[in-house]
Amino acid sequence: MLAGRVGGALTAELGTMNVTEQIDAVRSMGTDPMRYLVAPRVLACLLLTPFLIVYADFLGVLGGYFVSYKLFGINSHSYWEFSAQVVTMWIYRLVLSRAFSWRSDSSDELL
DSSP: OHHHHHHHHHHHHHHHHHHTTHHHHHHHTTOOHIIIIIHHHHHHHHHHHHHHHHHHHHHHHHHHHHIIIIISOOOHHHHHHHHHHHHHHHHHHHHHHHHHHHHHHHHHHHO
């Protein structure tokens, strides 16, 4: 979802720059448009996406805590203990899926 939204916005911005001939102006100044316009945006997306994911996950867990504790009266210790178990299991599954997908990709190259 993030890739579609951000990718669409970046494409629209660069498309508008192309229509208004701003990219031609950058090229006429002797600068590579890919290096000057595209590379910083892609690099920013690659570097900041993990931080955005961690931030959103943290706010989701914190919001879940407030809803569980305040509205439903669930014990806070139980909530945090269960959340830690779920996060640990999710990380374990993520690492295993990456390891097996890397293994299957590398075995295809050998054939």
